[in-house]
Amino acid sequence: MENGLEIKLRVPLDQFVLKLEYTSAQPVIGVFGPSGCGKTTLLETVAGIRRTPSIAGAIRFGGTAWLDSERRVNLPPQQRDIGYVPQDHLLFPHISVKKNLLAGQARAARSHHDAEETFNDVVQTLHLEPLLGREVATLSGGERQRVALGRALCSGPRLLLLDEPLASLDITLRRRVLPFLLKVRDRFRIPMLIVSHDPFELQALCTEVIALRRGQMIACEPPARLFTRADIYPMAATHGFENVLPAIVTTHAAHKTSVRLGEDGSGPAVNVLPVEIEPGERLMLGFPANDILVATERFDGLSARNILPATITDVRPIDSHFIALAQLDGCALDPLAVEVTPDAVEELALRPGKPVHLLMKSSAIRAYS
Amino acid sequence: MELEPVVAVILSTLAWALLSTVAVMIVGVPLAYLLARREFPGKRAISAVVSLPMVLPPTAVGYLLLSLLADNGPLGKNTLGIDLDILLNWKGVVMAYAVMSFPLFVRTARVSFEAVSPRLEAMSLTLGRGRLRTFLIVTLPLATRGLIAGLILAFTRAMGEFGATVILAGNIPGRTQTLASAIYSAQQSGNDHRANILLATALGLGFVLVYVTERLTVLPGFKTSRLLGR
Numbered sequence: 001m002e003n004g005l006e007i008k009l010r011v012p013l014d015q016f017v018l019k020l021e022y023t024s025a026q027p028v029i030g031v032f033g034p035s036g037c038g039k040t041t042l043l044e045t046v047a048g049i050r051r052t053p054s055i056a057g058a059i060r061f062g063g064t065a066w067l068d069s070e071r072r073v074n075l076p077p078q079q080r081d082i083g084y085v086p087q088d089h090l091l092f093p094h095i096s097v098k099k100n101l102l103a104g105q106a107r108a109a110r111s112h113h114d115a116e117e118t119f120n121d122v123v124q125t126l127h128l129e130p131l132l133g134r135e136v137a138t139l140s141g142g143e144r145q146r147v148a149l150g151r152a153l154c155s156g157p158r159l160l161l162l163d164e165p166l167a168s169l170d171i172t173l174r175r176r177v178l179p180f181l182l183k184v185r186d187r188f189r190i191p192m193l194i195v196s197h198d199p200f201e202l203q204a205l206c207t208e209v210i211a212l213r214r215g216q217m218i219a220c221e222p223p224a225r226l227f228t229r230a231d232i233y234p235m236a237a238t239h240g241f242e243n244v245l246p247a248i249v250t251t252h253a254a255h256k257t258s259v260r261l262g263e264d265g266s267g268p269a270v271n272v273l274p275v276e277i278e279p280g281e282r283l284m285l286g287f288p289a290n291d292i293l294v295a296t297e298r299f300d301g302l303s304a305r306n307i308l309p310a311t312i313t314d315v316r317p318i319d320s321h322f323i324a325l326a327q328l329d330g331c332a333l334d335p336l337a338v339e340v341t342p343d344a345v346e347e348l349a350l351r352p353g354k355p356v357h358l359l360m361k362s363s364a365i366r367a368y369s
Numbered sequence: 370m371e372l373e374p375v376v377a378v379i380l381s382t383l384a385w386a387l388l389s390t391v392a393v394m395i396v397g398v399p400l401a402y403l404l405a406r407r408e409f410p411g412k413r414a415i416s417a418v419v420s421l422p423m424v425l426p427p428t429a430v431g432y433l434l435l436s437l438l439a440d441n442g443p444l445g446k447n448t449l450g451i452d453l454d455i456l457l458n459w460k461g462v463v464m465a466y467a468v469m470s471f472p473l474f475v476r477t478a479r480v481s482f483e484a485v486s487p488r489l490e491a492m493s494l495t496l497g498r499g500r501l502r503t504f505l506i507v508t509l510p511l512a513t514r515g516l517i518a519g520l521i522l523a524f525t526r527a528m529g530e531f532g533a534t535v536i537l538a539g540n541i542p543g544r545t546q547t548l549a550s551a552i553y554s555a556q557q558s559g560n561d562h563r564a565n566i567l568l569a570t571a572l573g574l575g576f577v578l579v580y581v582t583e584r585l586t587v588l589p590g591f592k593t594s595r596l597l598g599r
Binding site: 048077080083094108110152 | 488496
C-alpha cells in the first residue's frame with residue numbers, strides 16, 4: 001500500500017478513551033464528530049505532536065511505522081513527512097508570508113521535490129502572489145488559511161493533515177476557500193486526512209468518512225451514505241443539512257447561471273443565481289435538505305426554477321420527522337436528502353421506488369466557486 | 370587632575386560587566402529554556418537555587434563563594450588539584466558580577482520563552498525542522514525582546530555590584546577596583562572631588578542604559594503580538 005494509512009490506537013483522554021482501528025488507501029479520508037469527540041487528538045497523534053506515554057498502538061503510512069508502541073517506535077513530527085494545517089493556522093508571526101511558505105523547503109529538497117517549482121505552483125494555485133510580501137498580522141482569516149495550506153504543501157509532505165479547514169471561516173469565506181482546497185486535492189494529489197465537525201467540507205472533499213463519538217468509531221462510509229444514516233444525520237444537521245454535489249458550468253444568462261450536475265457534467269441541468277466562473281469550469285453546489293420540495297406530480301405555474309424528476313430510494317425516521325432520499329433520474333449521483341414531515345410521508349405515500357419531482361428555488365442553492 | 374585612574378576604573382567596570390553578561394547569557398539561555406519548557410526532577414530546586422542571590426545579602430553570596438573557592442574549600446586548589454586563581458583578581462570580579470546578575474536574566478528569559486507558544490514550535494517540527502533549528506529559527510527570534518531586556522538588566526545589575534565583589538575580589542586600585550568600590554573608597558577617604566566625578570559617570574551611564582531599554586521596547590520590530598504566537 002503505497003499511500004495506505006493504518007491506524008490502531010488507544011489514547012486515554014480525560015472523559016473517555018480514544019480507540020480506533022482503521023485501514024484505508026482512500027486518497028481523502030475524513031473524520032467527523034461533534035467537538036470533544038477526540039478528532040483533534042487523533043490528528044495530533046498522527047502528526048506526532050501529541051506524544052504522551054499513555055498512547056498505545058500503531059500508526060503506519062505507506063509502509064513506514066510512525067508509531068508502534070510495542071516496538072517502542074515513535075517518530076518525532078519532523079521525521080513523519082506530514083503537512084499539518086491546524087485550525088489556528090500557526091503562521092510564524094515574525095517573518096513574512098513568503099518566508100512562512102518557504103519554512104519547510106529544506107525538507108522538500110531532501111525528499112527530492114523541486115522546491116522552486118513546487119513553490120511557484122503553490123503560489124499560483126492558491127493565488128498567493130499578492131500576499132508574499134505581507135506581514136502575517138495583516139492577513140484576514142481566509143488568507144491565513146491559504147498561507148497555512150501553502151506552507152504545508154511547499155514542505156513536500158506525503159500526507160496532509162487538515163484540522164477543520166473551513167469551519168473557522170464564515171459562509172462567504174468558505175465559498176472562497178473551498179475551491180482552493182478542491183484545487184489542492186486535484187492538482188497535488190497528496191493524500192489527506194481531514195477532521196471536522198462540519199459535514200459540508202467532508203462531503204465536498206472526502207471519499208470516505210469516519211464518524212467518531214466519544215472516541216469510538218461508529219461508522220465509516222462514503223460521505224453521502226454516512227451523513228444520511230439515521231444515527232448520524234441528527235449530528236450532521238445541527239445547523240441544517242446541505243447536500244453537496246459537483247457541477248459543471250454550461251452557460252451564463254443575465255440573471256442566472258446554468259450548470260449540469262456531476263463531476264463530468266453528465267447529470268441534469270440546474271439553474272442557480274449568477275456565479276463568476278467560466279463555462280466548462282467545475283463548482284460545488286449545496287442543496288439545503290429543508291429547502292427542497294417533493295411533489296408527486298409535475299405542476300405548472302411555479303416560481304421554482306428547478307424541477308427535477310427523481311426516485312425515492314429510502315425514507316428514514318429522524319427524531320420527529322423523516323428524511324427522504326431521492327435519486328435524480330438519469331444520473332449516478334448520490335441521492336439527495338430531503339427533510340419531510342410524517343404527514344407528508346403519509347399523504348404522498350413516499351416509499352422506496354416512488355417517482356417524484358424535486359422542486360428547488362435557484363436562490364436556495366448555494367454555489368461554491 | 371587624576372582623571373586617568375577614573376577612566377581606567379570605568380573602562381574596566383564596563384569590560385567586566387560585559388564579560389559577565391556574556392557568561393550569564395551562555396549559561397542562562399539554555400537553562401531558562403529548560404525551565405520554561407521541560408519537566409524534570411529537581412526543577413523546582415534548581416529554580417530556587419538560581420534565584421537565591423536575589424534574596425540573600427550580596428556580602429553573604431560573596432562570602433559563600435569565597436568559602437567555596439578558598440584553598441581548602443570544595444573548589445579550592447587543595448581539593449581540585451589545580452588553582453582556578455579567581456580570588457582577588459579580575460576573574461573574581463566577573464564571577465561575583467555573573468552570580469549576582471544571573472537570577473535576573475534567567476527569570477526574564479524564562480518568562481519570555483514561556484510567552485512563545487509551544488504550538489508554534491510543534492508546527493516548525495512538522496515542517497521537517499529539528500529541535501535545534503526550531504529553537505534558533507522560531508523560539509529565539511520570538512523571545513528576542515525579553516532576552517535583550519534580560520541582558521540589559523543583568524548588565525546594569527553587574528555594574529552596580531558591590532558587596533559580593535569586594536569580598537571575592539577585594540577593592541585593589543588598578544586591579545580589582547570597580548565603579549561601585551571606587552566611589553566607596555573615595556567617599557571613605559574624604560576625596561569628594563573623585564567621588565563626584567565617579568557619581569556623575571554612574572548617573573550618565575545609568576541614564577543611557579535605561580534610555581536604550583525604553584527605546585528598544587517601542588521599536589517597530591518589537592511588537593508584542595510577536596510574543597503571543599498568533
